Amino acid sequence: MLAVAPALAACSSGAAPPARADAPVIVPGAPGQSGSPTARSAARTGPVAADVRFAEAMIPHHRQALEMSGLAAARTDDPLVTAVANRVMDGQRPEIAVMESWLRGVGRTPPSGHDHGTSDLGRGGYGMAGEEELSRLRTARGHGFDRLFLALMIRHHEGAVSMAAEELRRGRDRTMRTMAQDVVSGQQIEIARMRGIQRKLG
DSSP states (O other): OOOOHHHHHHTTTSSOOOOOOOOOOEEOOSTTSOOEEOSOOOOOOOOOHHHHHHHHHHHHHHHHHHHHHHTGGGTOOOHHHHHHHHHHHHHHHHHHHHHHHHHHHTTOOOOOSOOTTTSTGGGTGGGOOOHHHHHHHHHOOHHHHHHHHHHHHHHHHHHHHHHHHHHHHHOOOHHHHHHHHHHHHHHHHHHHHHHHHHHHHO
């Protein structure tokens, strides 16, 4: 499950955190004179295009993870696989809400649906499952479901980590960078857990 408390707090008003410059540096004056602020200040930390791209791509990416995880309850008897699916749903639903709110706050309309068949994500970008893979997952049961679910979800999480790494390289918005860091740390842990379950399944 991913930690989203910092991002949720930053977006509780439904808007992106305000961009601001750091306080100016105070340079001491000569004896008997007061100090004066210099003209130097830090660069603004408001959102840039990379932040918007990250949110707009991660929302459908998360929605597909929710779709796959929602299949588990009726298709697996393995409590470890069920726990993976529950962590995905518990962690990624609130993250979607944060990103949708953030996008509205910067004047963007959040993407709708998964866009499996038409977007770059739908053609397998960033670990997204294709329609044929989703169809196989929907019809699988028992250990067959477990193995396919874990394989697809590991790939899916690896794709999310790659997306988040790009945001950390290029993004500037504090909320989206916090989200990206949560994705990197949380989903790497989940990948290790799922690989451990795979080894137990044989």
